[in-house]
Amino acid sequence: MTKLWGRLHRGWPANALEQALTEIVGPDRVHTDDAHRSLMSHDASVFRGGVSGPICFPTTTEEVQAISRVAVAHGCAIVPRGAGTGLAGGAIPLGAPIVVSLTKMNSILEIDLINRVAWVEPGVLNLDLSNHLRPLGYHFAPDPSSQQVCTLGGNVANNSGGPHCLAYGVTDAHIVALDVVLPDGQVTRLGGLDAEPTGYDLRGAFVGSEGTLGIATRIAVRLTKNRPAVHTLLLSFPSVRAAAETVSAVVAAGVVPAALEVMDQRITVAVENFVGAGYPRDAAAVLLAEVEGLPAGAAHEASLIESIGRAHGATEIRRAASEAERALLWKGRKTAFGAIAQIAPDYYLHDCVVPRSALADVLDQTYEIAERHDLIVMNVFHAGDGNLHPLLLFDAREPGTLERVHAAGSEILRACLAAGGTLSGEHGIGVEKQQFMNEMFTDADLDHQERLRRAFDPTCRANPGKVLPTGHSCADIQALQQVPSGIWG
Amino acid sequence: MSVHQSTDPLLHEFAAEVGHTDAVAVVGNKTRWRVGGSLRPETRLVRAPIGVVEFVASEMIVRVRAGTEVAELHQELANAGQRTALPERGGTVGGALAVGENAFESLGRGLLRDCALQLRYVSAGGETITVGAPVVKNVTGYNATKLMVGSLGTLGLFAEVVLRTNPIPPVSRWFRGAADPTQTRDAVLQPSCLLWDGTHSWVLLEGIEADVDAEAEALGRLAGFDSVAGPPALPPIRLSMTAAQAATFNSSDPFVASIGVGTVWASSAITPVLPDHATLEISARLKAEFDPLGRLNPGRSLTAQPGAS
Numbered sequence: 001m002t003k004l005w006g007r008l009h010r011g012w013p014a015n016a017l018e019q020a021l022t023e024i025v026g027p028d029r030v031h032t033d034d035a036h037r038s039l040m041s042h043d044a045s046v047f048r049g050g051v052s053g054p055i056c057f058p059t060t061t062e063e064v065q066a067i068s069r070v071a072v073a074h075g076c077a078i079v080p081r082g083a084g085t086g087l088a089g090g091a092i093p094l095g096a097p098i099v100v101s102l103t104k105m106n107s108i109l110e111i112d113l114i115n116r117v118a119w120v121e122p123g124v125l126n127l128d129l130s131n132h133l134r135p136l137g138y139h140f141a142p143d144p145s146s147q148q149v150c151t152l153g154g155n156v157a158n159n160s161g162g163p164h165c166l167a168y169g170v171t172d173a174h175i176v177a178l179d180v181v182l183p184d185g186q187v188t189r190l191g192g193l194d195a196e197p198t199g200y201d202l203r204g205a206f207v208g209s210e211g212t213l214g215i216a217t218r219i220a221v222r223l224t225k226n227r228p229a230v231h232t233l234l235l236s237f238p239s240v241r242a243a244a245e246t247v248s249a250v251v252a253a254g255v256v257p258a259a260l261e262v263m264d265q266r267i268t269v270a271v272e273n274f275v276g277a278g279y280p281r282d283a284a285a286v287l288l289a290e291v292e293g294l295p296a297g298a299a300h301e302a303s304l305i306e307s308i309g310r311a312h313g314a315t316e317i318r319r320a321a322s323e324a325e326r327a328l329l330w331k332g333r334k335t336a337f338g339a340i341a342q343i344a345p346d347y348y349l350h351d352c353v354v355p356r357s358a359l360a361d362v363l364d365q366t367y368e369i370a371e372r373h374d375l376i377v378m379n380v381f382h383a384g385d386g387n388l389h390p391l392l393l394f395d396a397r398e399p400g401t402l403e404r405v406h407a408a409g410s411e412i413l414r415a416c417l418a419a420g421g422t423l424s425g426e427h428g429i430g431v432e433k434q435q436f437m438n439e440m441f442t443d444a445d446l447d448h449q450e451r452l453r454r455a456f457d458p459t460c461r462a463n464p465g466k467v468l469p470t471g472h473s474c475a476d477i478q479a480l481q482q483v484p485s486g487i488w489g
Numbered sequence: 490m491s492v493h494q495s496t497d498p499l500l501h502e503f504a505a506e507v508g509h510t511d512a513v514a515v516v517g518n519k520t521r522w523r524v525g526g527s528l529r530p531e532t533r534l535v536r537a538p539i540g541v542v543e544f545v546a547s548e549m550i551v552r553v554r555a556g557t558e559v560a561e562l563h564q565e566l567a568n569a570g571q572r573t574a575l576p577e578r579g580g581t582v583g584g585a586l587a588v589g590e591n592a593f594e595s596l597g598r599g600l601l602r603d604c605a606l607q608l609r610y611v612s613a614g615g616e617t618i619t620v621g622a623p624v625v626k627n628v629t630g631y632n633a634t635k636l637m638v639g640s641l642g643t644l645g646l647f648a649e650v651v652l653r654t655n656p657i658p659p660v661s662r663w664f665r666g667a668a669d670p671t672q673t674r675d676a677v678l679q680p681s682c683l684l685w686d687g688t689h690s691w692v693l694l695e696g697i698e699a700d701v702d703a704e705a706e707a708l709g710r711l712a713g714f715d716s717v718a719g720p721p722a723l724p725p726i727r728l729s730m731t732a733a734q735a736a737t738f739n740s741s742d743p744f745v746a747s748i749g750v751g752t753v754w755a756s757s758a759i760t761p762v763l764p765d766h767a768t769l770e771i772s773a774r775l776k777a778e779f780d781p782l783g784r785l786n787p788g789r790s791l792t793a794q795p796g797a798s
Contacts, residue, residue: 112733114671114732114733114736115731115732115733116732116749158628159628159632161626161628165626169603170626170628172603172632172635173600173603182767182771186766186767186770187767188764188765188766188767188768188771189764189765189768190768192762193731193732193751194729194730194731194734194751194762195591195729195730195731195732195735195747195750195751195752196589196590196591196639196729196751196752197729197762197764198729198761198762198763198764198791198792199763199764199768199769199772199791199792200636200639200640200644200772200775200791201589201602201635201636201638201639201640202636202768202771202772203635204602204632204634204635204636204638205631205632205633205635205636207632207635208628208631208632209631209632225678227678227679228678248547249547251547251548251549252546252547254570254571254656255656256549256655256656293679293696293700294678294679294696294697294700294703294704295699295700295703296696296697296698296699296700296703297696297697297700300697353622353624353625353626353627354624355545355548355623355624356547356548357545357547357548382626385624385625385626386624386625386626387626417492418492420492420623420624421622421624422622422624422626422627422629423629424627424628424629425624425626425627425628426626426628427628428628429628429629429630433629437629437630438491439491439492440491440492440493440622440629441491441493441619441630442491442494442619444612444616444617444618445491445618445619445620446630448612448618448620448633448779449620449630449631449633451775451778451779452631452633452636452775452778453631454774454778455771455774455775455777455778456771458774467630467631468630
């Protein structure tokens, strides 16, 4: 492996690189052993083929800056990493780069209730922040299903969403400012706490850039005040189509709930077996709806959703009568992916968005596509946003299965695009969907995205080989020395 | 072939008019014409195409050409009980997005930058470029839509945009009282706007009748708040600061501060806080990448002193 590093890093002996990194963070926070490098070559996606270089665990912005400068001096690429819960392969290191794990930068630095922001380090877990804020009457609105383990730095990199982003928006809407170590080692602040910071909105460009524009080391997040009234409803339907059409009708009625989540029968039964959330096993689909706000308005909207549900054939409607019941309903939704292990050893979770009015038709297509490829599909999704999450279940040990999974996944993505949708609502592009970018954007569009990237990272050493397709990514030309074969599983 | 490529002939005509050679800028209604400084005199002026292309009330999105007046857009949306976060002050949709200033009711309407879902602009090379997607949630590729909003047309000239809309609350009422702004902010749960002129607080409450009444009662317990027709007149110079700074802003000249937001309308400018060196370097590289010949809105700068109009 040492020999391989030497080749990948333009002739620099690996031990010189290790030595330089060790001088920055000390020997305990640089890892070069096979176990660590194997661990860091994966994330939560199905993609394989990553090759990690040395792994560093900095604890300060200054250390991240020094590591970046070493990367420049040694001609290395650099890949930031949070908890590794990403599903698009965005954190997979390609070409043996330096991997910078931000998990030890995990302090909530400041709670500023006058400006209603919190300064946090990137390794703070999403749920830890909201738990910290709860006694103060605030929360951090984006709540990905992985919120118990995913980091805020990862949320920034992926512009993460979650069930409650329907009313409040995804991560970008909740990031006020960022302290960033740029790929050349400079440190800068993007955005600011003032109402309309001067200059281009580089903060907005950075959020969702999947680690390709630099490394955020301090993040100012907007605090959302807890609403005084919350109603959580569970509606059962005789068909997925009826649930999807209810969602469209709710929004058409001028209601923007905090969350509108749909689960089909397969996943509902799996969840019920897993956590006993009180979901009906006999419903073809369930809709979990939550409204919040001022007391009268929230009650009015809850009643409206109930009547719209009835008009669309809801067979049962239940309102959570207590905070405990509400928490249990949400526990079921948020542990849905874990429940799948009962059914199949592997799953591929897709992420695409369609106009709400197209939900029912595209869902029908997902079932038809899966059946044609002899696969089981389950649908659990952020219906209010039109954000589909088809889960393709499989056993990777069966020869040829993964190929069928990828073929079915490709067809589902194309169905979403054909319906006027987009490739990703909250997981990002990573290495997963690069080859589809040309189907959503023209060459000229992608050329402008590449210009944006080059302005931040002219030498293309930040997380190379991600987001933009081959031919549009400077990474393929410069920093990325070798894209491993077999990345597709 | 991109599935989101435009076939609108008006956009193609606009791209042809922008061309790819000389200095050019889009003129709207000139409501914020001096923001960012003066154009170089040789700059050719063009107008963006107009018209609401598609409004799907059940999707809460609207596709509109950039030259359309915000008032005209909002009138059409209001027929379906909806509106956008764009400020209504006589300007065009494209102008509002290029300037990037929020409506003063941004606590209730949301931020301008968050309502632009997809943007088509004509590049310095004369091509029509699409960024973003016409759905309410999207993380496909770089978020160049955010970069464009507030860029003063220095990176591309806006042709068309898909905006997120919001329902218009059934009741909307302004109140005015001689109360401390911070105490006023703490007294109400969900104000759509909170302004303070140094002696009085103005509060916009929106929602259904019972909630607005309850919030008004809470104001009444704090001080003698009266129902008024609307907000105070805003002085001409727009300043940006933190919410904490705005809450303690003081001046012998008339001012109005937006509490909880940080915008202050004042009678004289203050020196803006400029980005640091590294950010300015990135900004310069962006300009060079997107407009290598400097033909888009030449003379305009995002770091210019705040202006009145």
